[in-house]
Amino acid sequence: MYGVERADLIQALGKMGFICMVKKRQSFLQLLLLLALFCKSWSEDFSFILVKNPKMWQEAQLYCRENYLDLATIQSKEERAELIKLALSEGFSSFAWIGLSKGVSKWRWSYKDELMSYHNWDEWEPHLPSTEKSCAFIDGDNLWGDSSCSIEIPFFCQTDHNQTSQKFIYNTSKLSWHEAQQFCRGNYVDLATIINETENAVLGAIQMNGVTWGSWIGLSRNPWLWSDGTDVSWPLLNWQQGQPDNIGGFEDCASAGIQGEIADESCDSQRYFYCKRYPPFSRVQLLRVELRSTVSLTEAAVTEAIEKQGIQKIMEAKETEVMGLELRTEMVQMLEWKNRSTSEEHQEQIGGEERPLQKETMNLN
Numbered sequence: 423m424y425g426v427e428r429a430d431l432i433q434a435l436g437k438m439g440f441i442c443m444v445k446k447r448q449s450f451l452q453l454l455l456l457l458a459l460f461c462k463s464w465s466e467d468f469s470f471i472l473v474k475n476p477k478m479w480q481e482a483q484l485y486c487r488e489n490y491l492d493l494a495t496i497q498s499k500e501e502r503a504e505l506i507k508l509a510l511s512e513g514f515s516s517f518a519w520i521g522l523s524k525g526v527s528k529w530r531w532s533y534k535d536e537l538m539s540y541h542n543w544d545e546w547e548p549h550l551p552s553t554e555k556s557c558a559f560i561d562g563d564n565l566w567g568d569s570s571c572s573i574e575i576p577f578f579c580q581t582d583h584n585q586t587s588q589k590f591i592y593n594t595s596k597l598s599w600h601e602a603q604q605f606c607r608g609n610y611v612d613l614a615t616i617i618n619e620t621e622n623a624v625l626g627a628i629q630m631n632g633v634t635w636g637s638w639i640g641l642s643r644n645p646w647l648w649s650d651g652t653d654v655s656w657p658l659l660n661w662q663q664g665q666p667d668n669i670g671g672f673e674d675c676a677s678a679g680i681q682g683e684i685a686d687e688s689c690d691s692q693r694y695f696y697c698k699r700y701p702p703f704s705r706v707q708l709l710r711v712e713l714r715s716t717v718s719l720t721e722a723a724v725t726e727a728i729e730k731q732g733i734q735k736i737m738e739a740k741e742t743e744v745m746g747l748e749l750r751t752e753m754v755q756m757l758e759w760k761n762r763s764t765s766e767e768h769q770e771q772i773g774g775e776e777r778p779l780q781k782e783t784m785n786l787n
């Protein structure tokens with residue numbers, strides 16, 4: 423058929439960066455090309471959208487996930503700037519839900535984010551409620567306690583030595599837990615991880631000669647989670663002054679004001695909410711192409727046909743202004759058509775806004 427092996431065709435298309443779905447069917451080849459179109463639409467200047475339909479937090483999350491991507495993550499400076507601009511353009515002046523809420527809170531080591539296995543808590547520790555961000559220290563009796571992460575005390579760093587005697591560095595300058603973490607990561611490996619009784623005794627002994635009641639170790643827990651799975655960076659969270667205050671012990675969800683400042687409140691409150699959607703400049707468009715030819719499909723012929731006909735067709739068909747076109751290379755793979763949905767209405771969403779499947783026909787003759 424066509425004087426070219428399917429493997430050769432896949433290789434040729436692979437070099438061009440197409441995802442291809444190929445099946446010999448009667449007298450033509452059927453290709454599925456994944457093309458990312460960069461289109462500009464003036465109504466979609468923001469990655470976030472403010473939904474002016476009051477809902478409880480969980481309802482808002484469901485709405486965003488069904489209609490967009492998720493509730494908005496407002497953590498970076500850029501995200502805050504966009505929220506501020508969006509709120510201004512919408513004439514909005516209150517608080518609206520964002521994708522921050524409390525989940526199961528577990529103690530984790532700063533180093534490799536490992537879950538705590540060994541521990542040596544003092545009798546009444548940890549004493550802070552598991553709904554608050556807290557950090558762990560070791561005292562002169564080798565016992566551990568938890569505290570607000572913002573207090574400034576000495577700390578233990580961890581080096582890359584495995585021997586207990588060389589594993590830890592004690593620093594007597596007083597820093598908050600996060601500042602200490604930054605220092606240890608910059609100068610050694612991380613804040614200290616204690617994995618057994620021997621190591622714990624070594625740290626306790628060092629402190630016997632120290633001048634403090636306690637020193638940070640690399641253990642902390644953070645109950646807050648971003649709905650879209652983004653890692654919560656506690657130092658980057660822009661809490662409104664006095665927040666989180668967890669009034670009544672029920673404030674498990676977070677909203678954002680128009681300056682991007684966040685506050686905890688009851689998840690049952692009815693609020694507008696910010697959804698996050700796919701970036702306006704990177705939609706993914708799937709195009710299924712029937713490629714018909716009775717001539718030999720050499721690499722050059724395939725390339726030329728797709729470039730001259732296929733891409734041109736897509737670009738002409740777009741209603742919005744086409745800013746560019748990217749051929750996605752990371753998805754290069756071959757799939758049998760029969761293993762996929764055979765529905766002609768089949769749609770697929772791969773890393774971009776869902777779009778109806780377009781069908782085109784290319785004649786190479």
Ligand SMILES: [Ca+2]
Binds near residue numbers: 665667685686687
């Ligand atoms: Ca509050």
